[in-house]
Amino acid sequence: MTATAARLVVRDLSFSWPRRHVFTAWSAEVVAGLTWLRGANGSGKSTLLKLLAGALPPLAGEMQLSGELALNPATDALAWKREVFWCGPGPIAFDHLRPQEYFGFLKGLYPRFDAPAVMAHAAGFGLGPHLATPLAALSTGTQRKVWLAAALAAGTRLRLLDEPLNALDAASLAYLHAELARAARQSHTLWLVASHDAPVDAVTRETCHLLDLPLP
Amino acid sequence: MPADSSVVLPLNYATMRSRWCLASLQAFLKRWGVYLGMAGLAFGAGATGGLAAVAAVAAWTVLPLGWVVAHAQWTLTSLAKLALVLALQSAASVALLRAVRPMLWPAAWRDSEATLPLSKRDVRRSDAVVCALALLLWWAVQGLGMANVLMQNPPWLQPARWAAPSALVLTQGLAWALGMRGLQAARGAAVGRYRRSPASAAVGAIAPKAMRWWWALLMVPVWRGVARSLGHWWLASLLLLSVPPLVLWWQPAWASAIFAGWSLAALSLTSRLGHLSRLSLMPLLQSAASSLPLSPAAMERARRWQLLLPALVGAALLLASVWLGPAAALFRPFVLATWALVATFSLWWSSGPPPRQADEAALRWLLSLVIQLALSTEVLS
Numbered sequence: 001m002t003a004t005a006a007r008l009v010v011r012d013l014s015f016s017w018p019r020r021h022v023f024t025a026w027s028a029e030v031v032a033g034l035t036w037l038r039g040a041n042g043s044g045k046s047t048l049l050k051l052l053a054g055a056l057p058p059l060a061g062e063m064q065l066s067g068e069l070a071l072n073p074a075t076d077a078l079a080w081k082r083e084v085f086w087c088g089p090g091p092i093a094f095d096h097l098r099p100q101e102y103f104g105f106l107k108g109l110y111p112r113f114d115a116p117a118v119m120a121h122a123a124g125f126g127l128g129p130h131l132a133t134p135l136a137a138l139s140t141g142t143q144r145k146v147w148l149a150a151a152l153a154a155g156t157r158l159r160l161l162d163e164p165l166n167a168l169d170a171a172s173l174a175y176l177h178a179e180l181a182r183a184a185r186q187s188h189t190l191w192l193v194a195s196h197d198a199p200v201d202a203v204t205r206e207t208c209h210l211l212d213l214p215l216p
Numbered sequence: 217m218p219a220d221s222s223v224v225l226p227l228n229y230a231t232m233r234s235r236w237c238l239a240s241l242q243a244f245l246k247r248w249g250v251y252l253g254m255a256g257l258a259f260g261a262g263a264t265g266g267l268a269a270v271a272a273v274a275a276w277t278v279l280p281l282g283w284v285v286a287h288a289q290w291t292l293t294s295l296a297k298l299a300l301v302l303a304l305q306s307a308a309s310v311a312l313l314r315a316v317r318p319m320l321w322p323a324a325w326r327d328s329e330a331t332l333p334l335s336k337r338d339v340r341r342s343d344a345v346v347c348a349l350a351l352l353l354w355w356a357v358q359g360l361g362m363a364n365v366l367m368q369n370p371p372w373l374q375p376a377r378w379a380a381p382s383a384l385v386l387t388q389g390l391a392w393a394l395g396m397r398g399l400q401a402a403r404g405a406a407v408g409r410y411r412r413s414p415a416s417a418a419v420g421a422i423a424p425k426a427m428r429w430w431w432a433l434l435m436v437p438v439w440r441g442v443a444r445s446l447g448h449w450w451l452a453s454l455l456l457l458s459v460p461p462l463v464l465w466w467q468p469a470w471a472s473a474i475f476a477g478w479s480l481a482a483l484s485l486t487s488r489l490g491h492l493s494r495l496s497l498m499p500l501l502q503s504a505a506s507s508l509p510l511s512p513a514a515m516e517r518a519r520r521w522q523l524l525l526p527a528l529v530g531a532a533l534l535l536a537s538v539w540l541g542p543a544a545a546l547f548r549p550f551v552l553a554t555w556a557l558v559a560t561f562s563l564w565w566s567s568g569p570p571p572r573q574a575d576e577a578a579l580r581w582l583l584s585l586v587i588q589l590a591l592s593t594e595v596l597s
Contacts, residue, residue: 050327050331053330053331054330054331055326055330055331056330078333078334079333081331081332081333082333084331085331086328086331088327088328093322093324093325093327093328093329094232094236094325094328096235096236096239097227097235100224100225101225101227101232103224104224104225104226104227105226105227105232107224107226108226108228109229109332109333109334110333115224118224119224
C-alpha cells in the first residue's frame, strides 16, 4: 500500500457538557506524525479525543481525515471509526476477556490490525505472562499496557491516546517513548496524544507537533 | 510466553458480549438461586413431587394469559382485558430485562463501544443475543408452564388450544423487541445528556458550605453520585413498605396477610438495598476511611441505618395504624411487640455484611422470615 501523508482537519467544532461549555467553533489541523495535545485540567483534551473517536456527537462542526480517502464521521461513521483508534485514560472496558482474546476481538474490527505486531508490542511491554489471564484480574497498569499494545498495532490512520503514560512502570514507559518516537516519523499515521507530560523523550521532542487547548 | 500471532483469533462483538452476559447471569443466579428456589417451593407447595412442584409453579406464570385468551370475546371489555393481560405478560419479561440490564450492557462500556467500528446491525444483533440469553430461562419456565396447562387439557382451554401458546409467543416476542429497544434507548439517553444547550452563565466564586460527612458520603452519592441505583431502590422501598399500613387501616381483618406480606417485602427489599449499597457505597466509604479522619465503625453504622430507614418507617406506620386504627382492640400487644423485635433484628442482620458462606446467609434469612410469618398469623386475637 502506498502511504500518503495523512491530515486531520477540524472545523468550527462546538460541544457542551450539561453544565459546562467546552468548544465553540474550534478549528485545528493535525498533520501526520506525533502531536502532543496539551492543556490545563478541564480544557477539554479528553473530550476532544472522544469527539474525534466518535464517542460523543458534536453540537456543530465537522472533522475530516484526508489522505488516500477523505472521511467524515457525519457522513460515514463506520468508515471513520475503522480509521480511528481510541485508547482511553482508564482501564479497558471489556475486562472479561483475556488479552489475546481482546486482540482477536479488535482484529475482527480493524481491517489493518497487525496481529504479529501486537504480540511483539505485548512482549515489549512485558505482557507475556499475562496473556492468558482475564483483564479483570490484571492491575490497572497492565490493562493499560494491553490497550496501548493494541493501539500501537491497530493499523488505523488516526490513533488517539488519552494520558498513555498513566500507571506505567519505568520499563514500559521507555518502550512507549521509543514507539512514539518512531510514530513521530510516520507520514501515513496521525498520533494525537493528550498528556500532561511529554510523550517522547527530550531528544525526539523536536519532531513532535504541539496542539494547545486553552481553557474554555 | 513467546510472542506468537497464532493466538490472536478473531472474536465477533455478539460472541464477546454474550460471554460477558453469560458470566454475569451465572453469577447472578448463583447469588439469587437460593431465594428463587425458596419462592418456587412456596408457590409449588401443594404439589405431590419435585417435578410436579416445578410444573405447578411454571403453570402459574401462564395461567392468567391462557384463561383470558380462552374467554376472550368480541366485546370492548373482553378485548381490553385481553390487551391488559398481554401487556402484563410482556411487561414481566421487560421488567426482567430492565433489572438485569447492567449484565447485558454495562454503562462502563459506553465510550469504548461508541469508538469501535461496529455497524448498527452488529450492535443490534448483539443486543438480540444478550436479550435472548437473559430471557432464556424465563422462556423455558413459561414454555414448561404452557405445556403443563395444555397437557392437563382443562375444558375451558378447549377453544384456545392454539391461541394461548400463540399469545405467549407474541408477548415474549414483543418483550424481546422492547428489551432491545430499551438497550438502544439506554445508549441514546447516555448520549442525549451531552446535547443540552451550553451553560449560559459563568459561575462566580461560591463560598464553600459546611457539609456533614454522612451527607457527603451517604446521601449525595445516592441522589447524584455513584449510588443512584441504590437511591431509586431506596425510594421504591419506602413507597412499597408504606402502602400496607394504609391497607391495614381500612381492612384490619387482613392483618395476618398484611403483616406476612410486609415482612417478606421488607426482608427482600432490605437485602437488595444491602447488596446495592455494598456494591456502590462500600468502596467509597472504604476509601474515605483510609484517607480521612473518620471512624470506619461509625460510617458502617450510618450506612446500615440508611438501608433500614424505609423498613423502619414502614414498620412504624404499620404499628401506628394498629394502635390508632379503628380495630386496635383486636390485636395482641405481646405478639406485636415480639414481631417488631424479630423484624428489627432480622432487618439489622440483612443490612450487614454477608456471612462468608452463602448457605448461612440463606438459612438466617429463611429462619427470620419463618418466625415473622408465624408471628404474623397470631397478631389478631
